[in-house]
Amino acid sequence: MVTREQELVRTVVYKHPEALEDVQTHYCPGCTHGIAHRLIAEVVDELGIQDRTISVSPVGCAVFAYEYFDLDGVEAAHGRAPAMATGLKRVWPDRVVFTYQGDGDLAAIGTAEIMHAAARGENITVIFINNAIYGMTGGQMAPTSLPGQRTKSSPMGRDVKIAGYPLRMSELLADMDGAAYVVRRSLHSVREIRKAKKAIRTAFMTQISGLGFSMVELLSSCPTNWGFSPPDALKWVEENMVPYYPLGDYKVIEAVKALE
Amino acid sequence: MSAELMKGNVAIAEAAVRAGLEAYFGYPITPQTELLEHLSKRMVELERVFVQAESEVAAINMVYGAACAGARVMTSSSGPGISLMQEGLSYIAASEVPCVVVDMMRGGPGLGNIQPSQGDYFQVTRSAGHGDYHPIVLAPASVQEAIDLTFEAFDLADKYRHLVFVVGDGLIGQMMEPAVMPEMRPIRPRPDWAVSGKDGREKHIITSINLGAERNEAANLRIQDRIRVIRENEQRSLEWNIEDARILVVGFGTAGRVALSSVKMAREAGLPVGLFRPITLWPFPEKRLAEIVDGGIQAILVVEMNAGQMIDDVRLVVGHDVPVSHYGRLGGAVPLPDDVLHEIEKIAANIGLTATAMAG
Ligand SMILES: Cc1ncc(C[n+]2csc(CCOP(=O)(O)OP(=O)(O)O)c2C)c(N)n1
Numbered sequence: 001m002v003t004r005e006q007e008l009v010r011t012v013v014y015k016h017p018e019a020l021e022d023v024q025t026h027y028c029p030g031c032t033h034g035i036a037h038r039l040i041a042e043v044v045d046e047l048g049i050q051d052r053t054i055s056v057s058p059v060g061c062a063v064f065a066y067e068y069f070d071l072d073g074v075e076a077a078h079g080r081a082p083a084m085a086t087g088l089k090r091v092w093p094d095r096v097v098f099t100y101q102g103d104g105d106l107a108a109i110g111t112a113e114i115m116h117a118a119a120r121g122e123n124i125t126v127i128f129i130n131n132a133i134y135g136m137t138g139g140q141m142a143p144t145s146l147p148g149q150r151t152k153s154s155p156m157g158r159d160v161k162i163a164g165y166p167l168r169m170s171e172l173l174a175d176m177d178g179a180a181y182v183v184r185r186s187l188h189s190v191r192e193i194r195k196a197k198k199a200i201r202t203a204f205m206t207q208i209s210g211l212g213f214s215m216v217e218l219l220s221s222c223p224t225n226w227g228f229s230p231p232d233a234l235k236w237v238e239e240n241m242v243p244y245y246p247l248g249d250y251k252v253i254e255a256v257k258a259l260e
Numbered sequence: 261m262s263a264e265l266m267k268g269n270v271a272i273a274e275a276a277v278r279a280g281l282e283a284y285f286g287y288p289i290t291p292q293t294e295l296l297e298h299l300s301k302r303m304v305e306l307e308r309v310f311v312q313a314e315s316e317v318a319a320i321n322m323v324y325g326a327a328c329a330g331a332r333v334m335t336s337s338s339g340p341g342i343s344l345m346q347e348g349l350s351y352i353a354a355s356e357v358p359c360v361v362v363d364m365m366r367g368g369p370g371l372g373n374i375q376p377s378q379g380d381y382f383q384v385t386r387s388a389g390h391g392d393y394h395p396i397v398l399a400p401a402s403v404q405e406a407i408d409l410t411f412e413a414f415d416l417a418d419k420y421r422h423l424v425f426v427v428g429d430g431l432i433g434q435m436m437e438p439a440v441m442p443e444m445r446p447i448r449p450r451p452d453w454a455v456s457g458k459d460g461r462e463k464h465i466i467t468s469i470n471l472g473a474e475r476n477e478a479a480n481l482r483i484q485d486r487i488r489v490i491r492e493n494e495q496r497s498l499e500w501n502i503e504d505a506r507i508l509v510v511g512f513g514t515a516g517r518v519a520l521s522s523v524k525m526a527r528e529a530g531l532p533v534g535l536f537r538p539i540t541l542w543p544f545p546e547k548r549l550a551e552i553v554d555g556g557i558q559a560i561l562v563v564e565m566n567a568g569q570m571i572d573d574v575r576l577v578v579g580h581d582v583p584v585s586h587y588g589r590l591g592g593a594v595p596l597p598d599d600v601l602h603e604i605e606k607i608a609a610n611i612g613l614t615a616t617a618m619a620g
């Protein structure tokens with residue numbers, strides 16, 4: 001008879017994803033970039049696409065993402081990942097190409113590239129890390145910083161009279177006819193992380209099925225530059241970011257619904 | 261194959277197609293737009309990739325992506341667009357991936373105008389982006405040369421995994437001339453180093469970041485090593501009436517072509533004048549120029565459609581041994597053969613050469 005203990009040993013409940021290198025990352029303790037990486041790697045494993053997936057890393061804290069994914073990869077100029085992904089995907093249409101971009105990268109310097117990639121219905125997947133701050137350069141205001149949010153370049157809090165209003169990218173991109181799947185999820189709790197993984201899977205499936213542009217926006221934390229402990233940072237995401245950036249599905253075309 | 265009447269821009273586009281161009285990304289700008297328009301039809305017909313990008317910034321980064329995938333890829337533009345591409349060009353050079361960029365130079369600075377110019381000589385030969393490198397720069401002076409150099413540009417890009425510019429001025433792009441197209445070549449296989457999905461091998465990464473001074477210096481030295489080889493092997497130029505010349509006219513592209521007419525007129529008048537026309541602007545054909553100058557040149561006239569840019573490279577070769585002067589038209593104006601002849605005559609008088617003395 002097999003004991004419950006033996007049964008558990010036989011069933012793998014947790015393992016290091018194949019598509020994730022077994023190395024230490026340079027991310028700060030408690031940063032959600034690591035969680036996002038792991039979710040992507042798990043999805044790549046589950047879909048069996050490690051051998052034909054190409055990552056496009058951004059300029060930002062995730063500039064070395066290609067060192068953490070066990071995938072072919074390139075590193076784009078700041079904001080240009082969707083253009084670079086376009087070049088890659090157009091000449092390798094049967095490969096899976098995804099970009100991994102921060103909010104400064106995607107919603108400030110690279111706004112034109114992301115909008116037009118979506119408008120063209122570029123058959124790529126975008127993982128958008130919205131942490132409401134410029135992490136890599138040390139905590140300046142991002143296009144997604146909340147009104148009133150203190151940053152290194154809005155020390156008295158983001159004054160919308162001076163700095164204008166945050167961009168809600170999922171809402172904007174959902175409006176594009178070429179967008180097939182655009183959703184916003186969050187990484188602030190286990191429950192939300194599970195939902196985020198499911199969305200990432202659907203986004204990759206959208207691309208594999210040739211249905212067009214897919215993006216998963218992930219509300220993320222930057223404990224270091226926000227000046228919070230990791231748990232408090234997650235609480236800040238839930239209490240301050242989620243109300244401004246409502247979680248949900250902003251665009252799911254019928255053909256994508258049929259995939260789920 | 262017989263010669264056909266062709267417009268420069270269209271000829272370059274078609275030559276690229278025949279060289280096995282797999283992907284083109286571009287944004288309209290005069291005076292290169294016919295190139296993009298031709299490819300919008302041809303590439304689609306041939307089931308290859310054509311994308312009209314949202315900007316030159318996007319176009320060059322699409323080129324970067326396709327180049328990392330190992331595809332033969334090209335973009336084309338003119339001054340304002342080439343300025344926008346600088347960051348992407350620098351990433352491409354740092355990543356050591358091949359691609360071809362066509363620059364049909366127009367009158368600058370600023371929006372300037374759409375008339376032919378050579379005002380971007382510094383921009384393309386010095387680096388065409390931040391950091392330490394030079395692209396290979398090819399400068400045709402006729403439609404046939406534009407075809408031949410474009411065809412070859414892709415092989416040079418592959419050979420050195422480097423950025424290759426084909427630069428014309430608006431005139432080369434717009435003029436119609438009889439020319440012969442090469443045969444269509446099959447698309448070459450993608451190179452081994454390409455990013456393609458790691459399928460059964462170690463992963464491939466293409467990046468331009470090298471943290472730490474030592475690592476980045478090592479990467480720079482590798483680029484410089486390659487640049488040294490290019491400098492050694494790829495200098496090209498053409499010359500006319502050099503043997504007994506005492507005055508040497510130096511000009512590239514359209515200015516070189518105009519200068520040839522002036523040199524012929526000067527010869528008819530009995531003046532010992534020759535023409536040196538660089539084909540590679542980088543590497544500048546310094547070896548051949550030095551030999552010619554050593555052969556008894558007493559004065560040099562550099563003719564350009566700018567305020568004096570290539571003249572710096574000429575001076576680097578000849579130093580103070582020989583007086584070097586410049587004749588340039590700016591902002592879209594093209595020099596006339598008579599005006600260049602007049603400059604030649606002035607120089608001849610200065611150094612005590614007269615047509616009659618020569619005839620004797
Ligand atoms: C053209 C250019 N401008 C500015 C920078 C400097 N820079 C590097 S990362 C960055 C912001 C990154 O913020 P974000 O995209 O939000 O990513 P995070 O670091 O927060 O993950 C900036 C401005 C650069 N590298 N290139």
Ligand code: SF4
Nearest residue numbers: 027028031061135222
């Ligand atoms: S600076 Fe912020 S975003 Fe960057 S690694 Fe640290 S916690 Fe993460």
